[in-house]
Amino acid sequence: MLLDAAAAAFLTCLAAYATLDPPGPAFTGPVGVVWLAAAATGLPIAVRRHRPLPVLAVVTTAAAVATATGVIGLGIIAVSWFPVVLALYTAATAAGRVTSLIALAGALTAPAVTIPWLYTRTGVTSADAAASEVALWWQVELAVTVVLLLAAWTAGRLIRWRRSLQAEAAGRLARDAVAEERLRIARELHDIVGHSLSLIAVKATVANHIAEQRPDESRAALLTIEKTSRSALTEIRRLLDVLRADDDPAELAPSPGIAQLPDLVAGLGTAGPRIELDVDSAAELPVAVDVTVYRIVQESLTNVMKHADAARCRVCVRVDGGRVRIEVCDDGRGRRSPGRPGGQGLIGMRERVSMYGGRLSTGPRPEGGFRVAAEIPYATTEEAA
Structure with missing residues (x-):
């Protein structure tokens, strides 16, 4: 989708900018490495709806590697984890309860391990931040990232739950509609067949009793049986035509x-x-x-x-x-x-x-x-x- 492709491009550029111009010490390696890391975390978002779990695994791994190697903006690490937040939301809406819990555990474990390790390895402290920038505490960076991930997962589960309720309601409506249609057909068949067969039975009984004494009335009764049976067959065929038709048939006889x-x-x-x-x-x-x-x-x-x-x-x-x-x-x-x-x-x-x-x-x-x-x-x- 175009919206997902635009989101992927935006998140890639945002991660690269946050890495090149962070509040804390910037990455000093090649700029190409920065863009490679940003692309690895951001671009998979373009297909998140089609492959939610693989995309989550890829962007989580890419963000964890970028964090562990320092190819990330110190002070605003959460920005580089935005793709993981979005991918986790998508996975939570698409996966079952157990799978989504496993995905959440993996998404939380990655920053919980790599963010403190990065600060410990580089020895960065709050004193390394410029006076106008935010203070550098790994606890704050980790807390912000974890809160975003938990919020995304919770929102995804709520969306999935709401969709499930809507699907159940739609299913009930469909079943009720089928039951109502069956009832309507049963009523129509009863009215058509029941009336016609009852009349045929009455006329046949009459014809049987008066066949020899009053042949004219017997023939009239048999004629009524013939007309009634033909009329019943016509109505049944008309009802079956209605049931078979994809849309409203225009040439059916009026009701x-x-x-x-x-x-x-x-x-x-x-x-x-x-x-x-x-x-x-x-x-x-x-x-x-x-x-x-x-x-x-x-x-x-x-x-x-x-x-x-x-x-x-x-x-x-x-x-x-x-x-x-x-x-x-x-x-x-x-x-x-x-x-x-x-x-x-x-x-x-x-x-x-x-x-x-x-x-x-x-x-x-x-x-x-x-x-x-x-x-x-x-x-x-x-x-x-």
């Missing part, structure tokens, strides 16, 4: 809604309860709410066909003041599958209604029969604006 409720009732045929449909067809609903209303009515009618043994059924859909009210009543037995009180159909309806903060109530009617009532709030165009 069913209030406008398709008359077709839904007509598809049930005459071999069942007489269905009275009272729908506010002029209402304009958000697409998702429109589909939800359709699916709730569809599931309610499926249950009427399967369980109610009803003669009449009334479906009422009203839209008023940002709310959709749905009511499906029949005059049947007034109970639903006692062996399965928590069937997938009712669960699916509750999930759909709860997504919008709505309410769903189901149960027998006092005068006989069964009632499904739902209320779904939604944002109107004016409220959304």
Whole structure:
């Protein structure tokens, strides 16, 4: 990266300047040696993100050798260890806990050994510093270097910990999204397949019983079975196309809604309860709410066909003041599958209604029969604006 390359060049020049013009006695050897030592400690920083641990090992070794041989600025030794500080930070963010602790131990040991040894070998004291410069104490030089290294390592570990929390949160969001998508697909498949197969089963039973006595009605029931099975296959193919598509497919048929409720009732045929449909067809609903209303009515009618043994059924859909009210009543037995009180159909309806903060109530009617009532709030165009 350009930023790392610029940092490497800056640290190299800074280390060379600190060595050539330090507060204490300057290095008296060839200038080329100074630049070689500065390059050895600074230039590897350019690739610190790609090879954090090897870079840390190289710059730590180079800084330790430069310190031990005196190719360093006395009085501001910490400046020549800046590349080690940056490399240690990078290693702490990239490595695991044990590896980062080993890296920290190595980075601390190097100055702890070489800085006191340099002062002892050269015999430098505070008196060797100019009056306007800082005092020369190896304890201060070592303390500054150690504090910088510890701060860099701590910051790196904190950054790694924060990234770990963010990754866990992102993972949870991804898992929740997958679970929600599976639930949505399960609801759609249940609504499509459950309704169609239930209707096919009812019509097949009717056709079987009246095949000889009333052949015309039997043929009508078989025709309904054919249409229903074809419609179910079409909807399943449409759902699979949506799942396979990389983006939103533009040529899919529109999702069913209030406008398709008359077709839904007509598809049930005459071999069942007489269905009275009272729908506010002029209402304009958000697409998702429109589909939800359709699916709730569809599931309610499926249950009427399967369980109610009803003669009449009334479906009422009203839209008023940002709310959709749905009511499906029949005059049947007034109970639903006692062996399965928590069937997938009712669960699916509750999930759909709860997504919008709505309410769903189901149960027998006092005068006989069964009632499904739902209320779904939604944002109107004016409220959304």
